[in-house]
Amino acid sequence: MNNLSALHLDALGEVFSIGAGRAALSLSEIVGDEVSISVPSVQVINSKDINSATLSLNDGRFGAVTQHFSGPFNAEAVLLFTEDQALKIVRDMMGSQMSLEELAEFEHEAMCELGNIILNACLSAMADIFSFTLESSLPSYTVASADEILYRLKKNSNQPYVMVLHIDLAIENRHTTGNLVFLLSSASLTELVTHVDQFLGKIS
Amino acid sequence: MSEITAKPFDMNDIFNTLNLGVCVVNANGKVLLWNDWIAKHSHIKEADALNRPLDQVFPEPVSPAFLSALKNTLTYRLPVVLSTALHRTPLPLYNVFGTDQQPDRMYQSITITPIQSQLDESCCLIQVTDSSTSIKREKMLRSHSEILKKEATTDGLTDICNRRFFDAHYEMTVADAKRQKHPLSIFMVDIDFFKSYNDYYGHIAGDDVIKQVAAALKSQLSRATDIVARYGGEEFVLVMPHLPQEIACQFAEKLRSAVFNLAIPHIKSQPLKQVTISVGACTGIPENDDNLLNKADTALYQAKLKGRNQCISLPLCETEEYLEQ
Numbered sequence: 001m002n003n004l005s006a007l008h009l010d011a012l013g014e015v016f017s018i019g020a021g022r023a024a025l026s027l028s029e030i031v032g033d034e035v036s037i038s039v040p041s042v043q044v045i046n047s048k049d050i051n052s053a054t055l056s057l058n059d060g061r062f063g064a065v066t067q068h069f070s071g072p073f074n075a076e077a078v079l080l081f082t083e084d085q086a087l088k089i090v091r092d093m094m095g096s097q098m099s100l101e102e103l104a105e106f107e108h109e110a111m112c113e114l115g116n117i118i119l120n121a122c123l124s125a126m127a128d129i130f131s132f133t134l135e136s137s138l139p140s141y142t143v144a145s146a147d148e149i150l151y152r153l154k155k156n157s158n159q160p161y162v163m164v165l166h167i168d169l170a171i172e173n174r175h176t177t178g179n180l181v182f183l184l185s186s187a188s189l190t191e192l193v194t195h196v197d198q199f200l201g202k203i204s
Numbered sequence: 205m206s207e208i209t210a211k212p213f214d215m216n217d218i219f220n221t222l223n224l225g226v227c228v229v230n231a232n233g234k235v236l237l238w239n240d241w242i243a244k245h246s247h248i249k250e251a252d253a254l255n256r257p258l259d260q261v262f263p264e265p266v267s268p269a270f271l272s273a274l275k276n277t278l279t280y281r282l283p284v285v286l287s288t289a290l291h292r293t294p295l296p297l298y299n300v301f302g303t304d305q306q307p308d309r310m311y312q313s314i315t316i317t318p319i320q321s322q323l324d325e326s327c328c329l330i331q332v333t334d335s336s337t338s339i340k341r342e343k344m345l346r347s348h349s350e351i352l353k354k355e356a357t358t359d360g361l362t363d364i365c366n367r368r369f370f371d372a373h374y375e376m377t378v379a380d381a382k383r384q385k386h387p388l389s390i391f392m393v394d395i396d397f398f399k400s401y402n403d404y405y406g407h408i409a410g411d412d413v414i415k416q417v418a419a420a421l422k423s424q425l426s427r428a429t430d431i432v433a434r435y436g437g438e439e440f441v442l443v444m445p446h447l448p449q450e451i452a453c454q455f456a457e458k459l460r461s462a463v464f465n466l467a468i469p470h471i472k473s474q475p476l477k478q479v480t481i482s483v484g485a486c487t488g489i490p491e492n493d494d495n496l497l498n499k500a501d502t503a504l505y506q507a508k509l510k511g512r513n514q515c516i517s518l519p520l521c522e523t524e525e526y527l528e529q
Contacts, residue, residue, distance in 0.1 A: 030269055139283075
């Protein structure tokens with residue numbers, strides 16, 4: 001069952017906002033221009049209730065960067081952008097650095113890096129605030145349809161929970177929205193809640 | 205340790221034979237492993253690199269993004285990737301075939317992963333791969349595909365659009381005009397008495413006339429939305445959106461006079477004794493099954509019947525009586 005209160009979600013929202021801030025800083029160092037990332041909402045739902053509306057998935061194709069991480073709790077983290085938006089972000093980021101705008105192979109690699117920066121920033125913010133250490137696999141990038149993504153999110157019955165972060169990314173004032181999805185087992189969710197409780201206990 | 209030494213290979217040999225750069229640094233950023241690949245491409249021997257801070261091993265600066273990635277991995281134990289697209293050449297590594305005068309800095313893809321040393325020290329494994337060849341390959345494939353794409357849609361003789369391009373473009377622009385309810389004009393153009401030109405002057409001269417006419421028609425276009433294509437042998441077609449009927453009529457006349465002004469002699473063409481064209485035009489907002497192309501063709505037929513070297517312009521929606529006039 002979902003035992004997260006509004007307070008828990010607020011706390012997680014704070015943690016991920018810190019992560020988003022760090023990611024924005026790293027990205028702006030690469031882009032050489034202002035980058036801002038905000039996390040307007042965090043929700044935790046049962047993976048069987050997840051649908052295309054939850055993730056604002058439409059008909060197009062999506063770029064997904066995945067990292068598996070482990071530590072006090074384990075999760076699969078998936079960052080989702082529509083493929084069009086993913087390409088736009090990467091092109092914005094590549095800017096004048098390289099005239100390779102249309103080279104697919106490099107776009108994939110660049111998307112991997114973008115996802116890696118955002119995911120690592122969120123993971124490291126959690127590690128700092130909840131005082132634990134997480135380990136992670138290298139990122140992998142896949143392009144898939146909404147159906148394929150939903151299938152993948154639901155297929156593993158060991159991970160019945162999903163934590164969904166809506167992400168708003170702005171590079172040079174151009175806005176893109178995406179989703180960061182964490183797939184969690186019951187035990188991992190309980191573990192996460194325990195850490196949030198400890199954190200809330202410390203600050204209250 | 206015993207497990208490694210029990211293997212029939214020396215792990216060092218394997219590291220040194222790898223076709224990628226392998227380097228390990230410890231928590232203080234000091235180099236613990238430096239394989240032959242990285243020594244070869246940095247021109248820095250293993251002995252000169254070991255136990256020195258990585259950023260001081262190179263005579264040139266290492267990119268700040270690389271250093272902060274390394275620091276992050278050492279702090280948070282999370283793996284990091286640095287893509288070629290966003291970083292190009294983070295480390296001062298060179299391709300083997302560069303000359304001393306023109307050293308050729310290598311495009312790199314880098315991954316940094318946390319590992320534990322056998323002394324339980326937090327270290328980082330840095331892997332560097334050379335992306336120069338894949339960049340070259342992609343560039344080559346792209347330029348080839350651009351050439352092929354252009355060839356597939358261009359008429360070989362005249363260098364204007366070919367029939368294949370026209371068919372696809374026509375379908376798209378009609379759909380567009382239907383949706384947005386704006387007028388579309390089609391001009392069908394045919395060179396008058398072309399068969400007798402070919403018979404009298406020969407096919408090479410005939411081809412030359414087709415080229416000159418194509419160029420004259422093309423020179424009348426100035427908007428990016430307009431196209432001229434070779435429809436068949438000596439037939440051409442132009443597609444132009446957003447023209448009022450009246451302007452379309454004037455434009456058809458401009459096409460006719462552009463070719464007339466070329467003043468190409470054609471003694472078998474009576475009575476003008478020069479190369480001329482007939483133009484059939486149709487303008488309208490396409491709805492349902494209206495066929496602009498058919499109507500432009502009808503107009504062209506009328507222009508031929510009326511004595512050639514002229515333009516007939518028909519609106520898309522008109523009564524039968526108008527057609528019969």
